[in-house]
Amino acid sequence: MAKGNGLLEGKTGVIFGALNDSSIAWKIAEAVHREGGRFILSNAPVAKRLGGLDELAEKTDAKIVWADATNDDDLASLFNEAKEAYGGVDFIVHSIGMGLNVRKNRPYENLKYEWYHKTLDISAISLHRTVHAAEETGALNDGASIVALSYIGAQRVFSKYSEMGDAKALLESIVRSYGYRLGKRGIRINAVSQSPTKTTAGSGISGFNAMFEFAERLAPLGNADSESCADYTVSLLSDLTRMVTMQTLFHDGGFSNMGISDLLVENLSEVLED
Numbered sequence: 098m099a100k101g102n103g104l105l106e107g108k109t110g111v112i113f114g115a116l117n118d119s120s121i122a123w124k125i126a127e128a129v130h131r132e133g134g135r136f137i138l139s140n141a142p143v144a145k146r147l148g149g150l151d152e153l154a155e156k157t158d159a160k161i162v163w164a165d166a167t168n169d170d171d172l173a174s175l176f177n178e179a180k181e182a183y184g185g186v187d188f189i190v191h192s193i194g195m196g197l198n199v200r201k202n203r204p205y206e207n208l209k210y211e212w213y214h215k216t217l218d219i220s221a222i223s224l225h226r227t228v229h230a231a232e233e234t235g236a237l238n239d240g241a242s243i244v245a246l247s248y249i250g251a252q253r254v255f256s257k258y259s260e261m262g263d264a265k266a267l268l269e270s271i272v273r274s275y276g277y278r279l280g281k282r283g284i285r286i287n288a289v290s291q292s293p294t295k296t297t298a299g300s301g302i303s304g305f306n307a308m309f310e311f312a313e314r315l316a317p318l319g320n321a322d323s324e325s326c327a328d329y330t331v332s333l334l335s336d337l338t339r340m341v342t343m344q345t346l347f348h349d350g351g352f353s354n355m356g357i358s359d360l361l362v363e364n365l366s367e368v369l370e371d
């Protein structure tokens with residue numbers, strides 16, 4: 098691992114969503130640790146039997162507090178523990194997502210609404226719940242920085258992304274709405290709109306490989322991987338970006354500003370034989 102620069106020295110926080118070593122939050126936790134930040138790792142209690150969070154906690158000197166991010170009582174006890182451990186938190190990383198209809202291949206025109214509600218709650222409203230719990234318990238320090246992970250499906254239609262596009266649109270809206278309110282305390286909140294990344298949540302989307310390859314061939318820098326996403330997140334948690342808030346920041350190798358690339362033209366020309 099690269100040597101750190103002490104960018105997060107003295108800062109404490111909570112990182113949600115590390116499930117296994119392919120998780121974006123896993124790489125973020127390693128990078129935050131490298132930069133001197135201390136944190137609690139949190140994930141849903143059901144993830145206990147799925148992942149290897151103990152290994153990450155040991156590697157990063159972190160404590161694990163299990164909390165379902167759709168459960169306000171769980172979140173309140175988590176932030177009470179954070180307050181007790183550190184006095185308060187200077188950063189929160191929300192790296193949580195799950196599309197129930199997407200996972201079960203229910204098409205957008207025929208969503209099961211019970212699952213749709215759950216998708217929105219887990220993937221977007223949980224950000225609101227998290228920030229609310231952090232404020233309500235008195236754990237959120239003035240000047241803190243909050244980062245949530247998003248995807249360009251919030252702005253544009255990626256057909257297989259389905260209900261998750263709606264969830265990310267809501268997530269980014271919460272970033273703006275809460276950002277305005279948090280500004281009074283010098284607290285910042287931003288969404289990082291990340292390239293397709295090979296993780297458990299990513300591969301739960303049918304057609305993920307096609308989305309990954311398409312973006313890889315369109316983005317001038319290629320797809321951003323989770324390690325570079327972690328480095329970018331570190332910069333957003335640090336004081337270097339203290340005046341940045343309420344933004345959707347594209348971390349996608351340039352994908353979001355492209356139309357078509359020579360490579361895709363060549364690939365399509367081969368298929369079309371023109």
Ligand SMILES: NC(=O)c1ccc[n+]([C@@H]2O[C@H](COP(=O)([O-])OP(=O)(O)OC[C@H]3O[C@@H](n4cnc5c(N)ncnc54)[C@H](O)[C@@H]3O)[C@@H](O)[C@H]2O)c1
Nearest residue numbers: 114116120121141166193194246247293294296297298299
């Ligand atoms: N993988 C991609 O292609 C990609 C691209 C852009 C954005 N993102 C976003 O990045 C974030 C992290 O996803 P990832 O790709 O690292 O996959 P991941 O599966 O490793 O992480 C998703 C996490 O959400 C957690 N989670 C699910 N339900 C929860 C609940 N009720 N309470 C608390 N935690 C819960 C899971 O346990 C898991 O740790 C998500 O917001 C995802 O939408 C992913």
